[in-house]
Amino acid sequence: xxxxxxxxxxxxxxxxxxxxxxxxxxxxxxxxxxxxxxxxxxxxxxxxxxxxxxxxxxxxxxxxxxxxxxxxxxxxxxxxxxxxxxxxxxxxxxxxxxxxxxxxxxxxxxxxxxxxxxxxxxxxxxxxxxxxxxxxxxxxxxxxxxxxxxxxxxxxxxxxxxxxxxxxxxxxxxxxxxxxxxxxxxxxxxxxxxxxxxxxxxxxxxxxxxxxxxxxxxxxxxxxxxxxxxxxxxxxxxxxxxxxxxxxxxxxxxxxxxxxxxxxxxxxxxxxxxxxxxxxxxxxxxxxxxxxxxxxxxxxxxxxxxx
Amino acid sequence: xxxxxxxxxxxxxxxxxxxxxxxxxxxxxxxxxxxxxxxxxxxxxxxxxxxxxxxxxxxxxxxxxxxxxxxxxxxxxxxxxxxxxxxxxxxxxxxxxxxxxxxxxxxxxxxxxxxxxxxxxxxxxxxxxxxxxxxxxxxxxxxxxxxxxxxxxxxxxxxxxxxxxxxxxxxxxxxxxxxxxxxxxxxxxxxxxxxxxxxxxxxxxxxxxxxxxxxxxxxxxxxxxxxxxxxxxxxxxxxxxxxxxxxxxxxxxxxxxxxxxxxxxxxxxxxxxxxxxxxxxxxxxxxxxxxxxxxxxxxxxxxxxxxx
Numbered sequence: 001x002x003x004x005x006x007x008x009x010x011x012x013x014x015x016x017x018x019x020x021x022x023x024x025x026x027x028x029x030x031x032x033x034x035x036x037x038x039x040x041x042x043x044x045x046x047x048x049x050x051x052x053x054x055x056x057x058x059x060x061x062x063x064x065x066x067x068x069x070x071x072x073x074x075x076x077x078x079x080x081x082x083x084x085x086x087x088x089x090x091x092x093x094x095x096x097x098x099x100x101x102x103x104x105x106x107x108x109x110x111x112x113x114x115x116x117x118x119x120x121x122x123x124x125x126x127x128x129x130x131x132x133x134x135x136x137x138x139x140x141x142x143x144x145x146x147x148x149x150x151x152x153x154x155x156x157x158x159x160x161x162x163x164x165x166x167x168x169x170x171x172x173x174x175x176x177x178x179x180x181x182x183x184x185x186x187x188x189x190x191x192x193x194x195x196x197x198x199x200x201x202x203x204x205x206x207x208x209x210x211x212x213x214x215x216x217x218x219x220x221x222x223x224x225x226x227x228x229x230x231x232x233x234x235x236x237x238x239x240x241x242x243x244x245x246x247x248x249x250x251x252x253x254x255x256x257x258x259x260x261x262x263x264x265x266x267x268x269x270x271x272x273x274x275x276x277x278x279x280x281x282x283x284x285x286x287x288x289x290x291x292x293x294x295x296x297x298x299x300x301x302x303x304x305x306x307x
Numbered sequence: 308x309x310x311x312x313x314x315x316x317x318x319x320x321x322x323x324x325x326x327x328x329x330x331x332x333x334x335x336x337x338x339x340x341x342x343x344x345x346x347x348x349x350x351x352x353x354x355x356x357x358x359x360x361x362x363x364x365x366x367x368x369x370x371x372x373x374x375x376x377x378x379x380x381x382x383x384x385x386x387x388x389x390x391x392x393x394x395x396x397x398x399x400x401x402x403x404x405x406x407x408x409x410x411x412x413x414x415x416x417x418x419x420x421x422x423x424x425x426x427x428x429x430x431x432x433x434x435x436x437x438x439x440x441x442x443x444x445x446x447x448x449x450x451x452x453x454x455x456x457x458x459x460x461x462x463x464x465x466x467x468x469x470x471x472x473x474x475x476x477x478x479x480x481x482x483x484x485x486x487x488x489x490x491x492x493x494x495x496x497x498x499x500x501x502x503x504x505x506x507x508x509x510x511x512x513x514x515x516x517x518x519x520x521x522x523x524x525x526x527x528x529x530x531x532x533x534x535x536x537x538x539x540x541x542x543x544x545x546x547x548x549x550x551x552x553x554x555x556x557x558x559x560x561x562x563x564x565x566x567x568x569x570x571x572x573x574x575x576x577x578x579x580x581x582x583x584x585x586x587x588x589x590x591x592x593x594x595x596x597x598x599x600x601x602x603x604x605x606x607x608x609x610x611x612x613x614x615x
Contacts, residue, residue, distance in 0.1 A: 049613065049614075049615060052449050052452070053449060053452030053453060054445075054446060054449070054452070054613060054614040054615055055613035055614070055615075056611075056613065072452065072453040072454075075449050075450055075451075075452035075453065076449075076450045078449050079449070080446065080449055082446055082615060083443070083446075083615060084443070086442055086443035086444055086445075086446040086447045086615075087442060088319070088322070088438065088442055088444070089442070090322070090323075090324070091322050095318075095322050098318060099315050099318050099319050099322075099447075100315070100447050100448070102311060102314040102315035102318050103311050103312060103314075103315035103447075103448050103450060103451075104311070104450060105311050144447050147447075148450065
């Protein structure tokens, strides 16, 4: 059985008349990189704020099962960059980190230098943080989140404003932190392709509700190219598929089969099904990238399903 | 945990430019004020008599005391000016001011009554607390999740210490300016000075608490600073006077009743080294009540409200 670090139960946040988060249940495994996908205003930031202790849930609970002690004690093991980086604009990067280091009881001068090097801004010197580029501010925000060497990192759109090289560097850094130090990461991003390069688990959120929670493997399976067969005779079609040597397929429901391997052999499969006198309502190759899949699931593409 | 919060917030204060600029401004203002008290010859310039000067010293720098003294001085001054015009004698500006012969304690008590201390403290508190909201500073301090009251307690202690530092700066400036511009620099430290020093400091802390509460409630440094400026300039004194009259009439109180006596700024402005025990007790109670209420309001908002 997998060990969860954080489990939420019907987490809800209501602002006046608006339900920002509506009965959210997410399960974050220890050591995972959990991607939170959703449009602007979907409720990602509010979820992050609640589990970081920055906002109080209207109802529902969350529990840090992966830490020893209570949730309040767990707060000392969490680092977060939520919304814009909380930076003192008139101070240098060093001073910004020093303030947080003192609050966490860290007095080692090299510690700050290490963190600045880790996020790629080691030489900002006496330059005030207010004069940093958007990317530099974002990196400083990540560095602030890393102070205290947290076991759980909450990052809200951490690659916002970064150039492609910066995005790649932050991605590599997060993968390294996850792999080498075992830090569990909850990350949200609009750039879904980027998220797909590092996340091991996903939750798709729309209008404050979790539409789907899946692993990276499951999601990739849903997004990869496949032959979609619609037939009322699923049970008689399966032996034909087996006989032709297709190994990766799944029965989606009573009249749909998805075949994932040898996608180019669709005509052969179609012919054999016809020979076996199996009624086929439709057969074709379906493909979608993560973005497309996300749009389908959240019902943003007209005519598609929205749960 | 509390010590860590103190250290962190102290470092933040150290990094604020205003932390060091405001005391310098205070030094400048106090020097100018003391120059006026010790080297401007009001007697010669405005015709203020020794009794008028004595009146200012005994009544403190409350608005009413000032007005009475200056009205008398101004009227006499007009007469003097016309006399001078007639006699064609040069106007004497510099000379021995009303506090030229006074000790440091007396000069300091008038400096405190000028309310420059609370004014500058309001600016400091507005910036120090307001920055927390304008930058989202507390989002970085998840470690204090569920212990935000602790963080605010640390901030309040540092504000109190800053108010003390401003008080000390004011006293040192009074010593230096008296030594440079007065007859001599006799410190005049006695029991009444110590009581005056401590009580006015506590009142200033309570004033800082009010500004802090306003900043916390509105999450705006401008709102906190504006309140501080309004209060320290005595802009509400007219409203207070009207309210006092209404209360006197409605409740049948004596004409001596003045609502302003129960405000922090009026207590700071009107307290002198000669204030009696009753005045001191009332000022202390005011300080405690205003501080406690504003602190509780701040904590209530800080604990209940979401961050960011």
